[in-house]
Amino acid sequence: xxxxxxxxxxxxxxxxxxxxxxxxxxxxxxxxxxxxxxxxxxxxxxxxxxxxxxxxxxxxxxxxxxxxxxxxxxxxxxxxxxxxxxxxxxxxxxxxxxxxxxxxxxxxxxxxxxxxxxxxxxxxxxxxxxxxxxxxxxxxxxxxxxxxxxxxxxxxxxxxxxxxxxxxxxxxxxxxxxxxxxxxxxxxxxxxxxxxxxxxxxx
Amino acid sequence: xxxxxxxxxxxxxxxxxxxxxxxxxxxxxxxxxxxxxxxxxxxxxxxxxxxxxxxxxxxxxxxxxxxxxxxxxxxxxxxxxxxxxxxxxxxxxxxxxxxxxxxxxxxxxxxxxxxxxxxxxxxxxxxxxxxxxxxxxxxxxxxxxxxxxxxxxxxxx
Numbered sequence: 035x036x037x038x039x040x041x042x043x044x045x046x047x048x049x050x051x052x053x054x055x056x057x058x059x060x061x062x063x064x065x066x067x068x069x070x071x072x073x074x075x076x077x078x079x080x081x082x083x084x085x086x087x088x089x090x091x092x093x094x095x096x097x098x099x100x101x102x103x104x105x106x107x108x109x110x111x112x113x114x115x116x117x118x119x120x121x122x123x124x125x126x127x128x129x130x131x132x133x134x135x136x137x138x139x140x141x142x143x144x145x146x147x148x149x150x151x152x153x154x155x156x157x158x159x160x161x162x163x164x165x166x167x168x169x170x171x172x173x174x175x176x177x178x179x180x181x182x183x184x185x186x187x188x189x190x191x192x193x194x195x196x197x198x199x200x201x202x203x204x205x206x207x208x209x210x211x212x213x214x215x216x217x218x219x220x221x222x223x224x225x226x227x228x229x230x231x232x233x234x235x236x237x
Numbered sequence: 238x239x240x241x242x243x244x245x246x247x248x249x250x251x252x253x254x255x256x257x258x259x260x261x262x263x264x265x266x267x268x269x270x271x272x273x274x275x276x277x278x279x280x281x282x283x284x285x286x287x288x289x290x291x292x293x294x295x296x297x298x299x300x301x302x303x304x305x306x307x308x309x310x311x312x313x314x315x316x317x318x319x320x321x322x323x324x325x326x327x328x329x330x331x332x333x334x335x336x337x338x339x340x341x342x343x344x345x346x347x348x349x350x351x352x353x354x355x356x357x358x359x360x361x362x363x364x365x366x367x368x369x370x371x372x373x374x375x376x377x378x379x380x381x382x383x384x385x386x387x388x389x390x391x392x393x394x
Contacts, residue, residue, distance in 0.1 A: 080382055081334065152338050160272030161303050161342045177334060178300070182268055189270055210274065211267045 069228040070113040071191075075120040077149035078128025081177060085119050092116055094184020095191070098217045099227060104205060107217070110224035114191075121145065130155050130174065136165065140172045146194075147187065148174045164189065169196040185212050192219075195226040261285040262292065265304040273304050278311035286314050293324060302339035310346030313353030321346055322362055328379035337381045 073092070077083045092114040102109040123143050128151040130136050136155055139148050153176060156165035164186050166173035173190040177183070185207065192208050200208040205218045219227065258264070258280045265273075286309065292298045293305050306324070309317045325343040328336065344366070347359040365371045 151334055152341065154341065156271060159345070161307060161338060161345065162270065162272050163268065164270045176338070178268070186268070186270060210271060211269055213267060 068111045070115055071146075072115045072117045073147055074117045074145035075147045075149065076123055076143050076145035077120055078126075078151060079122040079124045080128055081149050081151050082122070083120050083149050083177065085116065088116050088120055091183045091187055094181075095188040098184055098188050098207065099219060099224075101217065103215075103217045106203075106220065107205075108219050108221050108224045110219050110227055112224075112227045120149075123148075127151065130165070133157075136174065139174055140167065140170070146172050148172065150174050150176060152176060166190040166193040168193040168198065170194045182212060182214065185214075185216060189216075192223065192227065195229060197223055197226050261288050261308070265289065265292065265301050265308055266298075267304070269304065273307040273311070275311055278308045281308060281312050283312060283314045283316075286312060286317050290317065290320055293320065299333075299335055299339070302336075303342040306339060306342040306346045307349070310342075310349030311353075313350045315350070315354055315357050318347065318350060318357060318359050318362070321350075326375055326377050330379060331382055332379045334381070 075083065075088050095114050096112070099110040099112050101107075121144065125138070125143070126135055130139070130150060130153045132155055136153075139150065153162035153165050153174060154160070156162045162176075163178060164173060164175040171194065173187070173194055175183075175186060175190060178186065189207055189212055197208050199210045200206040200223070201210065203209065203218060204211075205215050207216055207219050208223060209216050258277075261281050264277065264281070289305050289309050289312075293302060293309075298305070302324075306321060309321060321343050325340045332340075344363070347357075347363055351357045351359045351363065
């Protein structure tokens with residue numbers, strides 16, 4: 035059965051590559067990558083994000099997860115790759131003020147990461163930097179200028195992977211407050227980050 | 238003697254409160270992916286507004302202006318309505334997405350103040366703001382790079 039599926043898979047992959055160009059793979063430097071997640075990025079046309087910027091954010095995500103920052107921190111070797119050049123969309127304003135627009139962006143726009151101007155609604159009203167269903171297949175994020183986008187994206191990706199907030203440690207990646215030092219994951223969280231149907235075991 | 242006892246009790250309460258709460262500057266200089274936690278922000282009070290307004294006036298703190306404004310809102314001090322309104326309206330030219338987000342938080346903050354302070358002057362500002370002509374009359378001279386490609390109202394969101 036698996037062999038019968040292969041041609042379809044290869045054709046799909048070739049089509050994806052033709053559409054996107056060759057993907058860039060970013061892996062942890064310290065040890066073999068156990069699982070790789072391929073992400074597509076869409077952005078509202080008024081909030082541009084370039085391929086190189088996404089590369090940098092994904093590298094930061096890899097670094098956050100793979101580094102062992104504390105004794106109880108797991109070196110979680112999960113790799114993130116950029117499937118193709120970020121695409122833009124122009125539906126709405128890129129400002130999320132309602133559940134309807136949020137759901138539309140999650141389900142109606144391609145990509146696992148949607149970059150928007152502003153998130154004023156995420157199950158309630160407020161000023162949000164990111165919002166992701168738990169579990170889910172996509173997240174919305176805003177651009178931030180503080181070099182913490184890798185932490186933000188990794189945090190939201192954790193929600194997509196089924197993780198809740200973790201307030202047991204101020205340095206937990208899944209702590210509701212993020213910063214330069216919120217980078218630690220435990221074994222159970224690492225399992226969630228690794229778990230993906232699209233993930234590939236390192237050979 | 239009774240007054241002294243009351244004073245000591247008050248001081249003791251303040252000590253307990255401050256021990257449980259981060260300094261307000263540290264608090265607002267965090268990043269909250271899902272918004273400022275209301276319960277934590279509400280622990281601060283009017284004695285923190287001077288510090289917060291100083292941070293709000295500092296462009297180097299731009300990243301945290303949104304947190305500062307929301308925290309001011311949760312504190313609910315009437316005296317902060319005017320500086321918050323000034324923050325929303327002031328600025329020239331094209332502002333960044335971060336600045337725009339902060340100004341939007343300013344509007345939310347006025348709502349939070351109103352929630353804690355039903356007689357607040359924030360009510361007039363917010364109800365006036367429902368009229369688009371009022372916005373024109375306010376002569377706001379900043380714009381954003383956000384350019385909706387669809388005419389307003391096409392989408393109900």
